[in-house]
Amino acid sequence: AVVSTQSTGASAERALPVYLQKLRESENLGEEILADQQQIVELDSRRQSNRQAVREVMGAKEEKKMWCMMGNEFVKVERETLEKWLRSDQNVLDKEINDLRNGMKDKVSALQKLEGKELPKGFHLNAMSKEDLSNISSTDGRIKERYVS
Numbered sequence: 001a002v003v004s005t006q007s008t009g010a011s012a013e014r015a016l017p018v019y020l021q022k023l024r025e026s027e028n029l030g031e032e033i034l035a036d037q038q039q040i041v042e043l044d045s046r047r048q049s050n051r052q053a054v055r056e057v058m059g060a061k062e063e064k065k066m067w068c069m070m071g072n073e074f075v076k077v078e079r080e081t082l083e084k085w086l087r088s089d090q091n092v093l094d095k096e097i098n099d100l101r102n103g104m105k106d107k108v109s110a111l112q113k114l115e116g117k118e119l120p121k122g123f124h125l126n127a128m129s130k131e132d133l134s135n136i137s138s139t140d141g142r143i144k145e146r147y148v149s
Contacts, residue, residue, distance in 0.1 A: 022114055029111045036104045040097055047093040054086045 057079060060066060065076050077085075112119055128136075 026111055026114045029107050029114070033104055033107050033111065036100050036107070040100050040104075043093055043097050043100070047090065047097065050086055050090050050093060054083065054090065057083045057086060 057066065060079065063079055066079050066082055067074050067076055068082055069075075109119055
């Protein structure tokens with residue numbers, strides 16, 4: 001009986017570092033996921049502010065030049081140029097948010113695997129783009145005609 005307790009104790013000692021390593025990895029992944037979520041919230045807030053600015057600029061069609069703040073200075077810029085800049089910023093923010101969301105999916109997937117859990121069905125589905133939605137709405141009538149009759 002003494003030999004079996006010693007061998008069990010030795011295997012438990014070897015298993016402890018493996019357990020601690022997995023715990024450390026899952027803790028690090030969890031922190032990365034939370035940091036990514038916080039960054040997405042901040043970027044989304046900037047995107048909403050940017051969207052409001054684009055609407056304001058689009059609504060001021062009669063003005064040729066508009067004031068905007070760049071860094072710590074106010075600058076008077078042509079309306080069309082300002083609108084291009086804002087739309088460009090909007091595209092960059094959208095891309096950054098989408099990249100973070102896709103990266104988060106990979107991190108959550110890795111965390112689930114570390115914890116020995118299965119991913120829910122449809123976990124890796126992507127949202128439909130505006131182009132996809134417009135394609136669906138433009139073919140909607142033809143699809144109904146094809147399958148209803």
